[in-house]
Amino acid sequence: MSDFLELRHMKANIEQYHILHDITFRVPKGEVTVLLGRNGAGKTTTLRSIMGLNPVVGGSLTFKGESIRNLKPHQIANKGIGYVPEDQGIFYDLTVGENMRVAMKKENGETKARMEWILDLFPDLKKFWNKPGGQLSGGQKQMLAISRAYVNDNELLLIDEPSKGLAPIVVEKVMESIHQMKEQTTIVLVEQNFMMASGIGDRFYIIDDGQTVQSGQMNELKQDGVLLQKYLGIS
Numbered sequence: 001m002s003d004f005l006e007l008r009h010m011k012a013n014i015e016q017y018h019i020l021h022d023i024t025f026r027v028p029k030g031e032v033t034v035l036l037g038r039n040g041a042g043k044t045t046t047l048r049s050i051m052g053l054n055p056v057v058g059g060s061l062t063f064k065g066e067s068i069r070n071l072k073p074h075q076i077a078n079k080g081i082g083y084v085p086e087d088q089g090i091f092y093d094l095t096v097g098e099n100m101r102v103a104m105k106k107e108n109g110e111t112k113a114r115m116e117w118i119l120d121l122f123p124d125l126k127k128f129w130n131k132p133g134g135q136l137s138g139g140q141k142q143m144l145a146i147s148r149a150y151v152n153d154n155e156l157l158l159i160d161e162p163s164k165g166l167a168p169i170v171v172e173k174v175m176e177s178i179h180q181m182k183e184q185t186t187i188v189l190v191e192q193n194f195m196m197a198s199g200i201g202d203r204f205y206i207i208d209d210g211q212t213v214q215s216g217q218m219n220e221l222k223q224d225g226v227l228l229q230k231y232l233g234i235s
């Protein structure tokens with residue numbers, strides 16, 4: 001399988017601070033790649049840097065073999081990379097339907113089919129189609145955020161901590177939906193909930209203090225108590 005996204009020795013700043021020192025990872029097409037690490041390790045900054053939202057000051061980033069370093073966020077989005085930020089990025093004053101329509105880059109048979117597929121997966125969004133985004137529950141907001149990114153024919157989705165602040169039963173639903181999306185879209189997932197991440201991830205990278213320090217198949221990590229304890233504090 002070809003590598004869809006590849007970061008080699010990426011360095012990135014937030015303002016004058018050097019936050020990412022050496023991020024290297026490869027995302028194969030059709031897989032879920034999970035970025036793990038303690039709070040403050042640099043996972044969100046990595047996703048933001050891929051999207052061009054933080055200045056990349058070193059290393060390379062390629063998507064389908066082409067450099068995306070130094071492109072503007074909208075140019076990166078136009079290449080087919082969707083981003084679901086940690087704060088979800090939905091419009092609170094717009095209804096669910098309006099949020100979806102604003103997100104759609106174009107309306108054609110394919111986006112219509114994707115919209116139908118995602119609404120079948122999240123019937124609450126259909127039910128609350130005319131409700132303002134700000135009035136949805138935490139889980140429904142997350143479903144809307146994921147749906148907005150999915151509805152375009154993005155080939156790669158970057159999803160930042162979709163389980164954050166959600167009740168366990170809702171987390172399961174969201175993770176199940178990501179699992180189903182995997183059939184059609186390549187995914188990079190930042191997730192603190194290891195149980196959930198390990199259930200849907202194919203491969204993992206651990207980020208520690210702005211560097212990728214470990215990688216492998218998720219199945220192997222589940223068995224590696226030393227690594228789990230050392231970098232994730234899981235015993």
Ligand SMILES: Nc1ncnc2c1ncn2[C@@H]1O[C@H](COP(=O)(O)OP(=O)(O)OP(=O)(O)O)[C@@H](O)[C@H]1O
Nearest residue numbers: 014015017019037038039040041042043044045046
């Ligand atoms: N606006 C900012 N100015 C300065 N430093 C920042 C800023 N935002 C984040 N940082 C720092 O950058 C580092 C990486 O943060 P980042 O949000 O990428 O971590 P993370 O791994 O996603 O953590 P979490 O799981 O807590 O969200 C942290 O040390 C954080 O304090």
